[in-house]
Amino acid sequence: MTGRLRLGAQAVAVTAVVLLLGLLVWKVAFGGDNEVTGALASGETPAAPAFTLERLDGEGELALDSLRGKAVVLNFWASWCGPCREEMPLLQEGWERWQDRDVVFVGVDVKDFRGDARDFLEEYGVTYPNVYDGKGSTVGRYGVTGFPETYFIDRDGDVVFRIAGPVLEEHELDEGIERALARV
Amino acid sequence: MRLLLAACLLGLACAGTAAASEERPTAAELESELVCPVCDSTLDTSNAEIARRMKVRIRERIAAGATKSEIKAEFVEQFGERVLAEPPKRGFDLLAWVLPLVGGALALVAVATVARGWRRAGAAAEARPTDVPLDPGLERRLDDELDRYE
Numbered sequence: 001m002t003g004r005l006r007l008g009a010q011a012v013a014v015t016a017v018v019l020l021l022g023l024l025v026w027k028v029a030f031g032g033d034n035e036v037t038g039a040l041a042s043g044e045t046p047a048a049p050a051f052t053l054e055r056l057d058g059e060g061e062l063a064l065d066s067l068r069g070k071a072v073v074l075n076f077w078a079s080w081c082g083p084c085r086e087e088m089p090l091l092q093e094g095w096e097r098w099q100d101r102d103v104v105f106v107g108v109d110v111k112d113f114r115g116d117a118r119d120f121l122e123e124y125g126v127t128y129p130n131v132y133d134g135k136g137s138t139v140g141r142y143g144v145t146g147f148p149e150t151y152f153i154d155r156d157g158d159v160v161f162r163i164a165g166p167v168l169e170e171h172e173l174d175e176g177i178e179r180a181l182a183r184v
Numbered sequence: 185m186r187l188l189l190a191a192c193l194l195g196l197a198c199a200g201t202a203a204a205s206e207e208r209p210t211a212a213e214l215e216s217e218l219v220c221p222v223c224d225s226t227l228d229t230s231n232a233e234i235a236r237r238m239k240v241r242i243r244e245r246i247a248a249g250a251t252k253s254e255i256k257a258e259f260v261e262q263f264g265e266r267v268l269a270e271p272p273k274r275g276f277d278l279l280a281w282v283l284p285l286v287g288g289a290l291a292l293v294a295v296a297t298v299a300r301g302w303r304r305a306g307a308a309a310e311a312r313p314t315d316v317p318l319d320p321g322l323e324r325r326l327d328d329e330l331d332r333y334e
Contacts (some may be wrong), residue, residue: 005297012290080233111234113241113262135264136221137227 036151036159037143045158045183048074048151049141053131056117057111062131064106065157071180072153073098073105073173076139078112079120081147087166088124094173095128102155103177104129110147111136152176154183209252214242217270218256221263 039046052063064072075091077084095105105128109117114132123129138144142151145164150173152161160183161176205213217227221234227235227242238259245255259267271277318326 004320006301009297016253078234080237082233111263115239134262135266137264 003007004153013180030048033140035143037145037162040159040162045160047156048072048153048157048159049138051108051131051133051138051178053108053138056107056114056121056130057126062106062129063154067104067106069102069155071103071155071177073177073180074108074151074153075105075148075167076108076110076142076144076150077109077148079116080112083166084148085120085124085167087148088120088126090170090173092124092126092128094167094170094177098177099128106131108133108138110134110139110144146151150176152180154180156183158183206252209246209255211239211242212244214238214246214252214255217268218242218259219267219269221267226269 028126036046036049048064050064052061053058054060055062073091073094077088091105091107099105107121107126107128107130109120110128110133112132114134117130117132123167133139142149148166150163151159154160161179163172163176167173212228216226218227218238219225220227220230220232220238222234223232224229227238242255245258250258256268265272265277271280273281
């Protein structure tokens, strides 16, 4: 009887270890984090993960898919982030230069208070669409490693370029947009 | 009887403290129960800018008379349930509360089973007769061998 019990306990322990190992392998293989950043690093142009998020600059929601057919400059930022303040005037100025040429700028405010984010947009006179992602649901899927970070998406919805850190030079921004527009 | 009375008084005291904490929370206790969404440590140990803003917001809400549940709910609405230092006791997160208890119970059962096995083995060893006479032939051979070495 004791032998049978011991065998049962060993079977339970082995099963538990196998299950935990399986969970670890699944998480590593299909966890989904860094899918965009990883693919870009290996020279691919991955599909931009879809999202539908509440707008900060008005009522309702904005779906990334609804912008298909235009190049998208997707900027992840937060009002508490110092470097985001540095780049915001350049982004707004870039939006004013590019908005009539099939280009849309979208800001994604991450892990922030809505009120602080709205104050920030008002302070910098930002007029392009901004959405709110307080829970950071997009961060892992895009592989955002810090704030700010900017992704350039072509007309087909594929990510073609990424700038980690603030965009401080006009030519950096223009290069990303031109790359996104060049892909048909 | 005294023990029962003491237990009742302790229970009432704990319930009173919990109710006071819910109605009039302190910034310190909320800062230890909420997590900075950027650095994943509790607010009381974080110096991140967002953590600093969250601490300010907590104080503002306490001053406005909000209860602990209301303040936590507001933070969850903005930042999601990961802002809570303790996982909620429902849904998949319930596993975080149940699994340690199940693990502890299984460990207790395992220890009890092994201890019972040892006790049985010990009892069996004690019951085994130790003065069983040797086979006469074998005894004679043993004596011969011993004589040879003397």
